[in-house]
Amino acid sequence: MAEKRGALQIGEVAQRTGVTQRTLRFYEEKGLLHPPSRMDGGFRLYSEEDVQRVEHIRRLQDLLGISLADIKEMVDADEVLRELRSQYRPESAITEKRKQLEKATAVTEAQFAIVKQKMEQMREMETQLTERLRLFTRWKQELDELEKKAAPTRG
Amino acid sequence: MAEKRGALQIGEVAQRTGVTQRTLRFYEEKGLLHPPSRMDGGFRLYSEEDVQRVEHIRRLQDLLGISLADIKEMVDADEVLRELRSQYRPESAITEKRKQLEKATAVTEAQFAIVKQKMEQMREMETQLTERLRLFTRWKQELDELEKKAAPTRG
């Protein structure tokens, strides 16, 4: 008797996302994941959406190297997006929705700016590294030739 | 009587690089910076090269988000580069030099791979964010129109 169709226990989510169960609970504690539904006995039941959130969080962590506090801001913006998308009929509280939209836009733009800047710096680093690698191969060749001249034949 | 021409005390280096004096000593402790020369009294004397190293370290930290231990590997590779460049006349120990060169090449290539991968992921993230921003502006427009229709004139 499945408590909820297609729901996942914490162990499965951990496996699929590559984080530990502890980390999932920790994220919940910190508000990065909302409290999932539970089985009667108290076992957590996650959705596919939760899995995606975790993956998203990890990408942000890995790519942008920012704190979980900052990441929380960003995934909250995602939340706004989802909310606006689902109960999309804006039958009421338009100014409220507008406010949320502004906030989400601001956060997204901030994130965008970070990505842009980092990409720029990465491009610089990339050219430096390329140059360096060329230098290394040239030196290696020079060493090769030196060795040839030093010992034209051997045996 | 300058102890060394153009040498910098720790305070100046801290200011110019934007890190604290504690951080500079910490990096020294961890082997990321070599022990600088000292004045008779024990005050540290840094070179311009040291300043660049610090800036490099911070770039790696910020951009790649890797541990100082890993960064140490990388700046050690830089060191090899400098050594090979200065005492360039390879009058002796060619195999030794070749080994160093191999190591430096390997580390540089590893770093290059990280940069490449991150840039790729960042591009993905960039397109996602762009898309999202477009969505937001569209929604905002829709809200505008809804408001216009709800209250064509007001006052």
Added chain:
DNA sequence: TGTAACCTTGACGTTGGCGTAAGGTCGAAC
């Protein structure tokens, strides 16, 4: 009805990357 695998909360431990305070020394100027 047992039992192995899975889960729960709670609480303390760890690691990296520094912060910070204490108590003493150095250097240049007066």
Added chain:
DNA sequence: GTTCGACCTTACGCCAACGTCAAGGTTACA
């Protein structure tokens, strides 16, 4: 030769982001 800011070492402190027990409850299945 004293003053005062910059610097020294030593050493404990701190926060984020989890890791790691411990002691017990739950589930599924035979």
